[in-house]
Amino acid sequence: MRGSGAAGLRAGGLCVPAGGSGTLPDLLAASLPPGTVRTGVHVTAADITTVRTKEHGELGCRSLLLATGAGAAAELLPGLRVPAFRPVTVLHHTAPAPPPTGRSLVLDGDRAGPVAYTAVMSEVDPSRAPEGRTLITSTVLGTPPPDLDRSVRTHLAALYGTPTDDWELLAAHHDPEAVPAMEAPHDPRRPVRVLAGLYVCGDHRDTSSVQGALHSGRRAAEAILTDLGVAPAHLGGVGLPEAA
Ligand SMILES: Cc1cc2nc3c(=O)[nH]c(=O)nc-3n(C[C@H](O)[C@H](O)[C@H](O)COP(=O)(O)OP(=O)(O)OC[C@H]3O[C@@H](n4cnc5c(N)ncnc54)[C@H](O)[C@@H]3O)c2cc1C
Structure with missing residues (x-):
């Protein structure tokens, strides 16, 4: 979440495992005696x-x-x-220059478009992008709109306060059963x-x-x-x- 100038609040940075989420199980396994964990089985x-x-x-x-x-x-x-399960779609874009949000997680409190949250991941974890390249990762919760890239980029332009016409979609991963539904x-x-x-x-x-x-x-x-x-x-x- 972005910080505010109000007394007592400070801008904080998003925290992720460096190198990707697969690093976390690798580190846990590395703490055990060799041969304890077998993967790919x-x-x-x-x-x-x-x-x-x-x-x-x-x-x-x-x-x-x-x-x-x-x-x-x-x-x-x-x-x-x-x-039951809920779908999640993750989009990765590259841009000529990073939007000015640093390592913040940008949330849409107004729910004015399909993106639930987004971050400039190359700022959060530089190892996730080739040097000098910008990687913006955005998450859409639920059923994605039919014109996914266009509507996401329109929403990202509002969230980051910068034009996104020249952003390039690198990949979009959709998982229809991404997370178990948490019904009350x-x-x-x-x-x-x-x-x-x-x-x-x-x-x-x-x-x-x-x-x-x-x-x-x-x-x-x-x-x-x-x-x-x-x-x-x-x-x-x-x-x-x-x-x-
Ligand atoms: C696109 C996407 C985006 C997400 N974004 C977020 C997010 O931003 N924040 C968040 O907190 N969560 C997010 N999630 C949810 C999060 O990834 C899951 O809640 C979490 O990974 C669940 O962990 P798990 O260990 O229960 O299951 P999993 O991560 O699914 O791990 C289960 C493992 O079991 C293995 N397995 C299954 N069957 C067998 C078998 N027969 N033999 C051997 N191995 C087997 C699988 O290969 C897998 O490695 C996201 C999920 C998706 C799909």
């Missing part, structure tokens, strides 16, 4: 003692934590609730422990966001440690090494 079936994979056959386990989206979780654990009354603390040895986490157990997914993962990890009789680090147990 497709799980075809799982229960509390065995995980069947496409690439490595069967792996034994003491507990199972399913950390997929809601649809994949219900395929592996039939009976899990599958919520929404329970932001859905259970993560199915039974001793079987756990499930993800945005569909919490709030539909990265924060919700991370928080549900923490709740699941604490439930696993409790069931295994291990005190979580913040309760005096042995802590894991800190991620870089």
